[in-house]
Amino acid sequence: MNEFNEPLITAWQLVAGGDARLADIVLLSLRVSVAATLIACVAGMPIGALLAVGRFPGRRALIVLFNGLMGLPPVVVGLLVYLLLSRAGPLGQFGLLFSPIAMVIAQAVLVTPIVAALTRQVIADEWTEYREQLRSLGASRTRAAATLLWDGRFSLSTSALAGFGRAIAEVGAVMIVGGNIDGVTRVMTTTIALETSKGDLPLALALGFILITVVLVINAVAFALRGWAEKHWG
């Protein structure tokens, strides 16, 4: 029992004591995943809205594609971005591999299809309800897509947070393109994987706590936001 208790106590001391190394890792994790989620929203939400209201050839195929890409394995995304960014790759000249920017790119690629597919569902439901009214008022499909994105903003916050949850929790993609370099590209998940394999359980556990807490807090905020929006805007 002691083997379990002792790391737990040390982990708690790390968190409570505001350990600098721990704080750096957590902050880098948050910065990378927030940036990746923002990019994914800017790219994925318009794509999702246009897939919901648009009429163009290949629309159905794209919907199936984006739904399928929701389940992209992070290691595969990591590998693809690695190939793109490696010295010999098409984007090799920028020297981005093993940097936080590479991690942001990989997570953005991973999360964009999730945001797009979830957005499409939200907007498609709204479109069913609003379609005739918007067309009657003379809204083009592009304009309708923009209107519905704004109208569905509270439901869409859940899509964004689902994307963020995926980004902050994945380990495969950031491990491959970031390289898990101490003090440079080490994030919560890669540290947990490394420290556990090294047998340094307190740090791994402390990060585990924080990771779970972050995910829970985000979901609580999302839940509260939906409730508030429901009450204030209907």
Next chain:
Amino acid sequence: MSAAWLAIEGLSLTEGGTCIIDDVSLRLAAKRTVVLGPNGAGKSTLLRLIHGLLHPSTGSLRWPQPLTQAMVFQRPIMLRTTVLANVVYGLKLKGYAAAECERRGRQALARVGLEALEQRPARLLSGGEQQRVALARAWALEPELLILDEPTASLDPASSREVERIIKAIADSGARILMTTHNLGQAHRLAEEIVFIDNARIAEQALVAEFFSKPRTAAAQDFLREETP
């Protein structure tokens, strides 16, 4: 009677093998026309075809001069924003400048008696108030033809009367009115002319007094007997 503002010729709409509108030819010339008929007769579909929300399978609509239109639906669709922003939305789409949009939006809200609620979230209003916002949104566009699909079907009597008053006011301001209703009293009060649809076809078209006192077809006679309280 004055010249027709719309001539419909051989209009049909078939969907999945069912004929929803069957070879309808109709000349609309009255200022206020109410379309009556049993459930599923094709009233709403005819309105949507005229408004351009649906495209006919065959036949044509001939407008001697194109009319600007607006439509009010049975269930008011409100965006998750303020009452005023909902009214202004349609004006913005028409390309008016922001200040002009607000001026017209406020004016329309005042006309439906909701100026005090302009900053309230539209979706939290009562059903009757939402329908009045929908009427203000349509009125703000100053349409030459206002189409209404059962605008009072889901409202209580007091809200219905208020909506009816507004429809009258819109008609008095110069718009042609084309609407459906299940409320015969309302049809009687609002219509100049009645178009009676039965089973996807036009069964009868008559001046309102004539239709209610001496319906010519058996279908219309049955309908009036069943619907009269």
